[in-house]
Amino acid sequence: MQVKETSIFDHTGNKIVTADREISIIAKMEDPKIVVLGNVVSDAECEELIRLSKDRINRSKIGSRHEVSDIRTSSGAFLPEDDITSRVEKRMAQIMNVPVEHGEGLHILNYKPGQEYKAHYDYFKPKHNGTHNPRISTLVLYLNDVEEGGETYFPNMNLSISPQKGMGVYFEYFYSDPSINERTLHGGSPVITGEKWAATMWVRRKQYR
Numbered sequence: 739m740q741v742k743e744t745s746i747f748d749h750t751g752n753k754i755v756t757a758d759r760e761i762s763i764i765a766k767m768e769d770p771k772i773v774v775l776g777n778v779v780s781d782a783e784c785e786e787l788i789r790l791s792k793d794r795i796n797r798s799k800i801g802s803r804h805e806v807s808d809i810r811t812s813s814g815a816f817l818p819e820d821d822i823t824s825r826v827e828k829r830m831a832q833i834m835n836v837p838v839e840h841g842e843g844l845h846i847l848n849y850k851p852g853q854e855y856k857a858h859y860d861y862f863k864p865k866h867n868g869t870h871n872p873r874i875s876t877l878v879l880y881l882n883d884v885e886e887g888g889e890t891y892f893p894n895m896n897l898s899i900s901p902q903k904g905m906g907v908y909f910e911y912f913y914s915d916p917s918i919n920e921r922t923l924h925g926g927s928p929v930i931t932g933e934k935w936a937a938t939m940w941v942r943r944k945q946y947r
């Protein structure tokens with residue numbers, strides 16, 4: 739493949755061997771790098787992450803009514819550090835080829851029918867508080883199978899990825915050519931039937947935690 743800019747995701751071949759799991763590379767695109775990954779988390783890990791999230795999401799809904807926006811109609815929460823979250827975060831950091839301390843932690847999203855995350859960039863706007871330690875990459879994991887809808891879509895790339903339990907999508911946006919970063923515009927399509935659970939890790943250029 740002809741690549742214009744270098745990527746931090748430097749894995750070659752069909753799989754990524756992390757300390758505790760073999761991840762498969764299903765599809766890959768360059769400029770921007772977008773990688774579809776299989777076998778990132780086990781069924782048991784997906785179920786445990788959902789279980790841990792259920793309580794927190796309910797609680798965060800009560801406390802954060804002022805944050806309601808039509809950009810993201812799903813419910814979300816950061817999970818606290820414990821055995822499973824730190825194991826999954828370490829694995830995600832190895833996939834993303836960054837130190838785990840650069841990650842913001844695991845952010846869980848739950849979409850019910852009709853809920854969506856409209857197209858957005860994960861990087862911060864210039865002059866935003868976060869620009870001294872910008873976000874550089876994202877890994878979204880799918881924690882369940884969605885009956886219908888809930889795709890992660892990249893409208894500037896005419897690309898959409900259907901959620902499958904245990905799979906994930908990686909992308910990065912620190913390119914010197916801003917038009918490449920702008921191609922990482924993405925969103926979560928409305929869930930039509932069933933519900934969707936996803937876990938996102940956003941990664942910073944420098945240590946965050």
Ligand SMILES: O=C(O)CCC(=O)C(=O)O
Pocket residue numbers: 847855860876878888889890891924925926927936938
């Ligand atoms: O739910 C999705 O497919 C996308 C989630 C997302 O864009 C994010 O968490 O930043």
Ligand SMILES: [Fe+2]
Pocket residue numbers: 858859860876924
């Ligand atoms: Fe996003």
